[in-house]
Each structure stands twice: as C-alpha cells, then as structure tokens.
Amino acid sequence: MNLTSVFKNMGPGPIIAAAFIGPGTVTVCTLAGVNFGFSLLWALALSVVSTVILQEISGRLGLITGKDLSQLIRSQKGNPAFRYFSMGLVLVAIGLGNAAYESGNISGTNLGLQVFWEAPSIQLSGMEIQSGNLILGILAFLLLWLGNYKALERVLLGLVIFMSIAFAGTAILTKPDWSAVFAGFIPSWNDANLPTLVALIGTTVVPYNLFLYASLAKNRWSRSTDIPWMRRDIVISIVLGGIVSMAIVLVGAANVSTEINNAIDVSKGLEGVFGSFAKYLMGFGLMAAGLTSSITAPLAAGLVICGIMGWSQDIRSKPMRLAMGLIVLLGLIFASLGIKPVQLITLAQLANGILLPLISGWIIWIASQKEILGDFRNKPGHTIIAGIIWLVTLDLGLKSILAVLGISF
Known part of the structure; x- marks a missing residue:
C-alpha cells in the first residue's frame, strides 16, 4: 500500500479534524502553553486516543447500518417517551450549541483575517456591524450552498494541511526544549491546571462530531470491506489534528507576553524569536481554524436536524440548506452585531455536558449488539477500552455541568 492510495481513499476524516480545531481550540491550547508549559501535552494525547476510539465506533455504525446516529435514535x-426525549435533547444540544459556537467561529476567523486586513465597521441604525464577520459568514454559507461532500472534503483537507504547516512551523521556529516536551506526556495534574485539562480534552472529544462522522461515513462507504479504509481515514485525520493542537501548545509555551487575551496576542510575545513573521503564521493558522469550523458546525447541525426530523440529508436539498443557513445566520447575527451569546453558549455547554456521556455510552452499547452490527460489533476487549473512555466523557460532562452552575471542582 502506497501513500497515493491512502490519500485517494481518504474519506471525511479531515472534516472531523477541521471541526474540532476551531478558534476555541486554538485559544485553549495557547493558554495551556502560556500558563502550564508542556505539562498538559499528555491530556491532548489522551483526547486523541479517546476521539479515535469513539469516532471509529460512530463511523462503523454509519457504514454497516446505513444510518447516522440521529436516524438510529429516531x-x-x-x-x-424516552425516544422523544432523546430526539429533543439532541436537537437542543446540537442545534443551539452549534448556532452559538458558529458565532465564535466566525469571530475567530475574522481575528486571524485582521492580521492581513482589517475590515471596516458599518454603522446601521445605531448598530455597529463588523463587515469582516459578515463577509466570512457569507463565504462559509456559499461554500455550503454550492458545494458537495467531496468538494467540502477537499477544501477542508487543504485548509487542515495549511493550518498544520502554519502552527507546526511556528512551533518548530520557537526551538522548544524537546526533553521538556517529551516530559509533558507524563500524566500529572493539580487544582490549578484541572480546568484547563478538562477544556483541552473537551475541545477534542466533541459530541456533534460523532453524529457528523457517522453521517459522512455512510455516504462515503457502503461495504463492510471498506472498514479498514474508514479506520485509516479517522486515525490519520485525528492524529494530524492532535499534532496541530500540540503544536499550538508549544507556541503558547514560548510566549513572553505578560497579558494574553486571545491567540493572536501570543504572536506579539514571539516577535523576539523570529520577528513580525510570527503574527502572519498565527493569523493564517487562526483564520484557517475558524473557517474550517465555520463550515463544519452548520454542516453537522444540518445533518442532525434533518436526520432527527426524517428529512433529506442531501447537502443540496431544501431542508439541509435551510437548516445550515439557519445556523450560519444565527452565528452571523451574533458575530456581526457584536453580540456575545454568553447565555446561549452556557446553555450549549450544559446541553453538551449532558449529551457527551449519554451519546458516547449509547454508541458503545449499541455497537456491542449483534443484532445491530453482526460480526462487526465491538469485541469484549474493545468494549472495555471504550468503557474506560466513557468514564472520561462522564467526568468531562459532570465537570462541564458544574462549571456552568458555578460550582468549583
């Protein structure tokens, strides 16, 4: 097997990598490096392993059953009563959550764009509209409206590769102490870094990506003999995304700034390392991260909404376009008008904190059922490993809920 055949048979895995590396991930990884150096790299490694295991299960469910998770729930x-409760919870968590996060994705993309060009603000009826956010939101919507799954895969694969080069290049240029980097893969934690540890894992193990990959996998592959290709696709993509996240941590650790409000501030602290070139690398990386997530969040929400409601999931169908357009529009309104949807994001965190352990536990259980997957069900050893991962997601979910309720942990 050569490299050409691997890339030729790559599926929607890059979309998943693009989905979890957004402005939030860039900021969390940056601050992890700034505040704790390399000491939390092990948490990212754990999150990569957890994500690969859960995404493989969701992809296998989609490929073998021909249904995505939302359709299986329906x-x-x-x-x-339990079925309708499950459907309602998924609609609220994914729909509301992705609409809220789309605002941050668009704003994050514009933050990276500002390194190269600062779009003017528009005054309209006493309101200030950020034209950069407006342009980027329209761009994301047009890519979704005009594209198809294969085209989106190629666009996002290209952006992930360029994003990887930007962040990895920045990390290497900082000349980190590699012995200290490797020491960061030895697990350790304390009360000070626990919230950041939870955030690092939580930005990688994302509930809506489980729905997204199952849906895309069933469209990309249709035979059980394709399972090895599906596994290579998700492993390569998630590992690449994990390397990008780790590179961002390395960049953050090299920062010498005294005040960090966002990822771009890190570039100011790196100018002593390799001049003003730092801000362009960081700017491009953040712009690519934001744009990829601006595309995948509405796509995932559209697939879930249409799957739950029993509507067509064809990307060019009217229900999909309406659902994706609604998510982009809500995000665009919040971002363009400068509204910070704190309450929406809080509700989304609460819903996702509940949804992650429920969905991960459910897919682990259903993937062990012979009547569902036959000979392709989870083997006992696989189920035990997945069960350990489920305990991690349960812990993350509880901590997310406690954080929303303002209870320290």
Missing part, C-alpha cells in the same frame, strides 16, 4: 424501539 428509529430506536422501546419507550416512545
């Missing part, structure tokens, strides 16, 4: 037998 068609599940048993207590109707």
